[in-house]
Amino acid sequence: MTAQAQYYNGNLSGMNVTISTQFYSESEIQSFTQYVERQAKKYLPSGVPIEIKIQTTDNDIQAVVYRDGNSDNYNRHVFSAY
Numbered sequence: 001m002t003a004q005a006q007y008y009n010g011n012l013s014g015m016n017v018t019i020s021t022q023f024y025s026e027s028e029i030q031s032f033t034q035y036v037e038r039q040a041k042k043y044l045p046s047g048v049p050i051e052i053k054i055q056t057t058d059n060d061i062q063a064v065v066y067r068d069g070n071s072d073n074y075n076r077h078v079f080s081a082y
Contacts, residue, residue: 012045014069017052029054030078033063037074040065044073046061 006014023029027069036052044050052065061077 004069012048014049015044015051017050019052020055020057020059021054022057023062024056026078026080029062033065033076033078037076040074041072050074 001017003015004015005012019031021032023032033054036054040052045068048063048068049069050054052060054060054063054065061079063076065074065076067074
């Protein structure tokens with residue numbers, strides 16, 4: 001897992017997180033994506049846009065969890081072909 005944070009005038013203004021997995025079935029990826037969303041709500045700061053990419057070790061995107069800075073609710077999408 002890696003993360004990149006953007007700061008503006010000393011304040012966090014956004015965050016991009018990349019998680020590499022070795023999950024390949026769609027049900028494993030869906031379950032893991034739901035888990036990541038729950039943990040993001042619990043641990044990541046509110047009030048800033050956040051994007052979490054879930055990808056294979058070959059950098060193929062499997063899912064994305066994201067929210068904009070005006071919401072505390074995350075959206076997620078699991079790609080069916082990668």
